[in-house]
Amino acid sequence: MQQNAISPEVILPHLFRQEYAKITAVLCRYFGLQHIEIAEDIASDTFLRASENWAVNGVPINPTAWLYTVAKNKAKDYFKHLAIFETQVKKELPTETIQDGQAFEFDIKIIADSQLEMIFAVCNPTNSTEAQICLALQILCGFSVEEIANAFLTKTETIKKRLQRARNNLRNENFQIGDLGAMDIQQRLDIVLKTLYLLFNEGYFSKTNNQLIRKELCSEAVRLTLILVENQLTNTPQTNALLALMCFQSSRLEARINDNGEAILFEQQDKRLWDQTLIEKGNYYLVNACDGQEISKYHLEAGIAYWHTTLTTENKWPHILQLYNQLILMEYSPVTALNRTFAFARVYGNEKAIHEAEQLKLTENSYYHELLGHLYSDIDFEAAINHYQKAIELTKSKTERQTLTKEIERIKQKQIG
Amino acid sequence: MKEFALIFRLNDTSDFKPSPEQMQERMNWLGSIAAQNKLADKGNTLLPIPGSAKTVRPDNVVTDGPYTEIKEFISGYIIIRVENIEEAVELAKSNPIFKIGGNIEVREILKRD
Structure with a gap:
């Protein structure tokens, strides 16, 4: 057999992630969801065989096709045994589709x-x-x-x-x-x-x-x-809007965490790390999403995410605020309420936003106090520190606590200076 | 918690079509109420324009528009969910409608069921 230069240890975990679910899904079509465990067992067995075989013989040229063939044969074997069992013991055959090994095609x-x-x-x-x-x-x-x-x-x-x-x-x-x-x-x-x-x-x-x-x-x-976008039945404006949102957000994945796993605030992100290909894909799906009258919350969120990927600052926040206004009218959530207030601060200034924020009364929410800490940070040092401290008490995230502690230090420096 | 209808009234149909800035102010006001989780129903706008508004009176008398003896007309409504009428009134006070001479009627809702 011809061989692939790549080593099994490198390729197998990658293939497993990609192909295990596909093999299970295809087999499950024939076994029925009640017997999903059988499909999963066969898929697992297939990978076990691959790891044993490839360690000795090397990775085949087309590893995916190899996996599908083995899975198919294993499924056929299973039904052969099952057929014997069924005819001899239960005097009853499984349904016709699954008798036919041809059914297990992986195209x-x-x-x-x-x-x-x-x-x-x-x-x-x-x-x-x-x-x-x-x-x-x-x-x-x-x-x-x-x-x-x-x-x-x-x-x-x-x-x-x-x-x-x-x-x-x-x-x-x-x-x-x-x-x-x-x-x-x-x-x-x-x-x-x-x-x-x-x-x-x-x-x-x-x-x-x-x-x-x-x-x-x-x-x-x-x-x-x-997968949903590629199928005619599920390729709706909503699905496209959701995919656009995911693309826009994903484009910033690299930029929003530093080497220590700490979150980097939007303003401080290195925009060169934003993935332009994903932004373009996002734009593509967002255009598709606008094919129709319907506006879902995914449309609004994708719209907000779109504005975050633009480099222009002109009118950006007024647009984002209006999208958040629409979003909060569609569905209340504390996160949306807080994000909306952040956008409000960007448009009308921190002082007006403090009033807006305090009305939310989300006193048990760590982000509420973080937002107020941020809004007060140039207006009232004492209040800012108090809110940040409250946020530290409430948050469950360790990195969040670190970030907030740094903020408090920064404000204390300003207090002295 | 109680529900109140806030009924918006304007004096002049020419004020009905808001400028982009007015629209933005209205949306900010509405968004602010929703962000406090006090919006029970975002309500609707009631069109006062010819072809969209008529008043039916006794003896099959039908007139154009919503106009009664006074010039005022209802332009829309929303429903809010708050503790009491004082809170409802406080929320109404920050609406930008007063800048253009409108007013807001606050009415507690008694549910039919």
């Missing part, structure tokens, strides 16, 4: 369709949104339980239980993967988009300082949303 269209169906199966309102995100990470993105626990800063045991419950719910729902009608898709698309949006945010605003995990969460959310 581009089948992979895309299977993944789309799997996305819809996982984003099921029968599970809490948190559980949906865990399931998505495990089934759609090939994350291990440890990796998910890491991303959520939760114990592996908790994640394990959450996944177990979520899987049981899916089985009981008896969701039929593979025959999603146009109607089902329309009804479920909102939930799917919301889960992908939260998955992305989990990465973008992650509790973990592990930059690698953050990037992977974001890029997985982008990959899954891209």
